[in-house]
Amino acid sequence: MTDTTQPLLKVRDLKVTFGKGHHEVSAVAGVSFDVYEGETLGLVGESGCGKSTTGKALMRIVEPSSGTIELGGTDLTKLKRGGKQLRNIRTHMQMIFQDPISSLNPRRRVKDIVAEPIDCWKTVTGHDRDVLVSDLLSKVGIDPAVYGNRYARQFSGGQCQRISIARSLAMRPKLLICDEMVSALDVSVQAQILNLLEDLKAEYGLTLLFIAHDLAVVKNVSDRVAVMYLGKICEIGPADALYEAPAHPYTEFLLGAALEADPDSPMHSQVLEGEPPSPMNPPSGCRFRTRCPNATDLCASDEPQPQEIAPGHQVACHFPLSVTRK
Amino acid sequence: MSDVNEKLLVVSDLSTTFATAGGPLPAVANVSFDLNRNETVGIVGESGSGKTVLSRTIMGLQPRTNVTVTGSVLLNGNEMVGAPESFKRGLWGTEVAMVFQDPMTSLNPVMRIGKQIDETLRVRLGMSKPDAKARAIELLELVGIPSPKQRYDAFPGQLSGGMRQRVVIAIALACSPKLLMADEPTTGLDVTIQAQILNLLDELKERLHMSVVLVTHDLGVVATRTSRIIVMYAGRIVEIGSTRDVFTNHRMPYTRALLESSPKVSNASHTRLITIPGRPPNLLKLTEGCSFAPRCAYATDQCHQDRPELRPADQPGHSFACWNPLPVTRGELAS
Numbered sequence: 001m002t003d004t005t006q007p008l009l010k011v012r013d014l015k016v017t018f019g020k021g022h023h024e025v026s027a028v029a030g031v032s033f034d035v036y037e038g039e040t041l042g043l044v045g046e047s048g049c050g051k052s053t054t055g056k057a058l059m060r061i062v063e064p065s066s067g068t069i070e071l072g073g074t075d076l077t078k079l080k081r082g083g084k085q086l087r088n089i090r091t092h093m094q095m096i097f098q099d100p101i102s103s104l105n106p107r108r109r110v111k112d113i114v115a116e117p118i119d120c121w122k123t124v125t126g127h128d129r130d131v132l133v134s135d136l137l138s139k140v141g142i143d144p145a146v147y148g149n150r151y152a153r154q155f156s157g158g159q160c161q162r163i164s165i166a167r168s169l170a171m172r173p174k175l176l177i178c179d180e181m182v183s184a185l186d187v188s189v190q191a192q193i194l195n196l197l198e199d200l201k202a203e204y205g206l207t208l209l210f211i212a213h214d215l216a217v218v219k220n221v222s223d224r225v226a227v228m229y230l231g232k233i234c235e236i237g238p239a240d241a242l243y244e245a246p247a248h249p250y251t252e253f254l255l256g257a258a259l260e261a262d263p264d265s266p267m268h269s270q271v272l273e274g275e276p277p278s279p280m281n282p283p284s285g286c287r288f289r290t291r292c293p294n295a296t297d298l299c300a301s302d303e304p305q306p307q308e309i310a311p312g313h314q315v316a317c318h319f320p321l322s323v324t325r326k
Numbered sequence: 327m328s329d330v331n332e333k334l335l336v337v338s339d340l341s342t343t344f345a346t347a348g349g350p351l352p353a354v355a356n357v358s359f360d361l362n363r364n365e366t367v368g369i370v371g372e373s374g375s376g377k378t379v380l381s382r383t384i385m386g387l388q389p390r391t392n393v394t395v396t397g398s399v400l401l402n403g404n405e406m407v408g409a410p411e412s413f414k415r416g417l418w419g420t421e422v423a424m425v426f427q428d429p430m431t432s433l434n435p436v437m438r439i440g441k442q443i444d445e446t447l448r449v450r451l452g453m454s455k456p457d458a459k460a461r462a463i464e465l466l467e468l469v470g471i472p473s474p475k476q477r478y479d480a481f482p483g484q485l486s487g488g489m490r491q492r493v494v495i496a497i498a499l500a501c502s503p504k505l506l507m508a509d510e511p512t513t514g515l516d517v518t519i520q521a522q523i524l525n526l527l528d529e530l531k532e533r534l535h536m537s538v539v540l541v542t543h544d545l546g547v548v549a550t551r552t553s554r555i556i557v558m559y560a561g562r563i564v565e566i567g568s569t570r571d572v573f574t575n576h577r578m579p580y581t582r583a584l585l586e587s588s589p590k591v592s593n594a595s596h597t598r599l600i601t602i603p604g605r606p607p608n609l610l611k612l613t614e615g616c617s618f619a620p621r622c623a624y625a626t627d628q629c630h631q632d633r634p635e636l637r638p639a640d641q642p643g644h645s646f647a648c649w650n651p652l653p654v655t656r657g658e659l660a661s
Contacts, residue, residue, distance in 0.1 A: 046516035047487075156605060186372040186543065186606075191587035191599040198596065213516065220589035220597060239595040257521040258591050259546025263573045271525055272518040275486055 007034035008207050009058070009175060014067035016050070016057045025280050027053040029231035029287075030067070032306075035175070040201065040208040042222030042239065044215060044254075048276060049228040051211045055179045058209070059095050060086065071175065091121060094168035098180035100160035106153035110163055111137070111144065113152060117170040136166040139203075140196060158189035165196070169204060176201075179211045194221060215258045219243055224312070227251045230276055230287040233306070237313030247315040250288045286318070294319050333400075334505055334537050335361035335384070340397035340407070342376075342383045348610045353379040355561045356397075361505070366531060366538040368548030368569070370584070371558035374606050377541045380558070381507045384539070385424055386414040402504060419450045419501035427510035429490035433482040439493045440466075440478030446500040465496040470526055488519035495526065502534060509541045524551060545588060549573065554643070557581050560607055560617035563636060567644030577639055577651035580618045616649070624650040 016028040028050040035041045045051045056062045058069055060076060069076040071089060079086040097103045104113055115133045118124060124132055134144035140162040142148075152160060161181060168176060178197070182190040198221065201208060212218050218225055219239050226236040227248065235248040246252040253272040259265075274291050277283055285303050289295040298318050306314040342354040354376045361367055371377045382388060384399050386406045399406040402421055406414060426432040434442060443462035447453045453461065459478070466474035469492040482490055491511065498506060508527065512520040528551060531538050540548055548555055548569070555572040557565040557580065565578040576582055586600040604621045616622070619629040628649050636645040640654065 046518065158605060187545075187588045188372060188583060188602050189605055191589075191601040192603075194589065195599055195601055198598075214589075215517065216589040216591045216593075219591060219595050220593070220599065222595055243591060253518060255591065257517040259517075259520070259544065259549065260590060260592060261545035261549050261573070261585055261588055262590075262592075263549050263569050265550060271521045273522075275488060275519065 006037070008037045008072060009035040009209070010068075010070040011058065012068045012070075014054065014057060014069065015065045016053050016062055017065040023280070026231055026282070027279060028057060028064075029279075029282070031228075031231075031233055033226055033233060033236060035207055035209055037174075037207055038205065039223040040210055040221050042218035042225040043209060043211045043228060044213065044218045044225060045228035046213060046254075046276065048230075048279065050231040050279075051213075051228050052179050054228070055095065055177045055209065055211050058177060059090065059093060061095075091117070091171040092173050093175040093177065094171065094173040095177040095179065096161070096164050096168050096181045099184055100157050100164055100181075101152075103164050104152035104160055107151060109149050109151060110142070110155075111148040113163060114166045114170055117167065121171065123171070132170070136169055137163075139169070139200065140166045141192075142166070156189075158185050158193060161185065161193055162196070165193075165200065169200065172204065173206070175207045175209065177209045177211070180213065181210075182217060183212060183214065190217070197221065215243075215255060216260075227254065230282055231279055232287055232316065234288060234317065235313075235315045236306075237310070237315075241310065241313055245321075247309055247313065247320040248288075248317050249292050249294055249321060252321060286316075332362070333360045334363045334365075334402055335539075336398070336400040337384065338398045338400075340380070340383060340399060341395070342379050342388060343394045345392040345394070346610070350394075351609050352561050352612065353609065354383060357558075357561075357563055358397075359556060359563065359566060361537050361539065363504070363537055364531070364535050365554070366528075366540060366552045368552035368555045369539060369541045369558060370543065370545055370548055370555060372543060372584075372606055374560075374609065375558040376561035377543075377558050378509055379561075381424070381509050381539060381541050385418070385422060385507055387424070419446060419503060421503060422505040422507065423498035423501070423503040424507040424509065425491070425494050425498050425511045427513050429487055429494050430482065432494050433490060435482050438479050438481060439485070440480075442493070443497050443500055446497055450501045461500075462496075465500060466493070468499070468530070469493070469496045470522070471496075486519075487515055488523065491515065491523055492526070495523075495530070499530065499534065504536060506531070506536050506538045507541070508538060510543070511540070512547060513542070513544070520547075527551075545585060557584070560612065561609060562617065562647065564618065564648070565644075565646040566636070567639065567641065567646075571639070571641050571644040575639070575641065575644070575654060577646040577654070578618075578648045579622050579624055579650075579652060581646075582652060583621075616647070626650060 012032045014028055014031045018025045018027055031054055043051045057064045064077055074089055111133050114136055118129055137144040142162055182193050210221050222239045225239045225242050226233050229250050235251045246255055277290055283290050285301055286299040289299040304316045304318045306316045308314050309320055338358045340357045344351045344353055369377045383395055395407050404417055440462050443465055444458040447458040447461055463474045463478055466477055471477050471492055512523050552569050555569050556563055559580050565581045583602040602621050607617055615630040615632060616634055619625040634647045634649045636647045638645050
């Protein structure tokens with residue numbers, strides 16, 4: 001198995017705040033998690049829960065307002081913005097974005113797009129560089145001899161996402177942050193990309209943070225899953241265990257609302273009412289209490305802290321389901 | 327004549343072809359199906375399969391130029407194909423209404439939502455201003471918008487995506503249509519909101535005795551909410567049947583590929599997905615044979631040369647278009 005003693009990425013109390021004073025929004029309100037080497041951590045939640053902002057803050061594409069982000073022992077938040085050290089460490093972590101078409105410059109040739117990180121860092125040059133680029137393109141299923149000289153605009157969404165993956169692998173990163181990377185794709189293409197990602201993860205020994213809203217997709221690729229609600233992680237645990245027996249009421253609602261492509265799947269017996277409150281004015285105590293059927297006065301006054309209910313399975317709830325049901 | 331009266335919608339041999347710089351583009355080709363009263367039918371397919379063009383053609387919403395529509399759409403006995411705009415306008419709202427995918431762009435951003443519902447009521451039903459306002463508030467309540475009186479004066483931008491979609495549904499229902507066309511009504515909405523909207527559509531369908539055509543790319547959306555499913559590929563129906571038959575006894579390899587390539591919550595993590603190579607064909611460069619043949623594992627020479635027509639499977643109402651269909655699983659289970 002993987003080395004589970006030392007996490008590759010260690011995030012502690014990460015906060016991201018946008019705006020000031022009246023307009024202050026805490027998009028990420030204190031998030032802590034570890035990503036161990038060789039694993040895939042899925043980060044799932046509805047729009048506005050702060051999952052994408054978390055991903056961007058890890059890369060320091062948006063600036064965290066507090067907290068620490070340690071990648072292999074180096075705290076990224078201590079590094080100077082735009083400085084050499086930060087640039088250096090970013091080669092170990094790469095990000096793949098949601099919209100494959102707008103992530104690539106439509107007027108550049110595919111092989112130049114993939115070669116750009118290599119050319120920036122001059123890791124390999126000359127003939128070796130061309131060989132590496134061709135190799136990367138073949139790895140993602142794009143024939144470099146036929147398509148290498150075409151422009152990015154000539155490709156479909158699925159192919160653009162393949163090119164993005166090839167580019168992100170050019171520096172041989174340790175950590176890949178995938179932000180909704182398959183949500184714009186058709187199911188048949190989505191399946192191809194998900195399988196490709198699993199293959200490349202094994203081949204390159206990658207560690208993945210997989211951010212998505214689709215519960216089925218997240219379960220498919222993840223070893224562990226973290227569920228976010230309104231800027232906080234409400235539950236984190238092994239993928240199969242968390243889906244089998246969710247401990248946080250929100251996770252249970254989320255799973256209950258997921259639609260299975262199966263005519264025998266039960267109709268939603270209970271549907272989560274209402275919508276998430278505004279992150280500009282989050283509820284006191286537990287952030288889910290306004291929609292939670294089990295909420296009590298305690299939930300309004302005290303914020304629940306993450307507690308371990310099973311090895312590696314933590315939940316931030318005063319009345320976790322699997323415990324109260326026993 | 328009696329047959330026409332029984333069915334709410336009869337689509338026969340409908341084709342929609344766009345004239346493009348690259349030549350004629352057959353977005354919908356030779357589609358035939360019908361719809362009973364108070365029935366929900368799902369149309370599924372990937373992007374470019376023609377499902378949206380089909381639903382817009384049924385509505386009579388195709389562009390004025392560069393488009394050829396042939397065949398027939400009988401909506402409650404009224405022929406929509408070739409009908410003048412004024413005639414179709416008379417049917418929109420009262421006979422058929424549509425809910426579009428994007429709730430932001432289907433509403434006017436600078437007009438209060440109440441006015442947008444009023445407009446329909448006053449123009450179509452000739453209601454007076456106060457009556458229309460009262461009815462609009464009723465409709466907002468019907469689609470589950472909290473404090474409808476206050477929300478009547480809200481602008482679309484002040485509402486969330488799910489609330490906006492409820493407003494769009496309220497507008498569609500304003501004149502009690504007999505048929506509701508819902509084109510990807512929940513795409514872009516969060517799962518918990520999606521469940522709310524789908525439950526709402528189900529409930530309204532029962533209450534108002536409507537028929538619903540649910541157009542979607544998501545097989546999960548249609549699995550439990552439709553009685554029949556139409557699977558489209560490259561502008562044609564490739565399989566049609568009861569929801570159960572399409573999900574469990576599908577004969578067309580594409581239907582199976584579509585079902586098996588979507589990840590499922592009930593599967594263990596790291597389950598290998600079954601994929602189909604390639605991607606949907608360019609409609610400008612369709613070949614003589616079956617459009618799916620280039621991606622199909624079972625394709626033979628016949629598939630590349632002759633296009634298979636829809637033919638009946640052993641269950642009534644179940645048809646598929648394939649020369650080399652998958653074996654009947656039901657028979658295997660029985661033996």
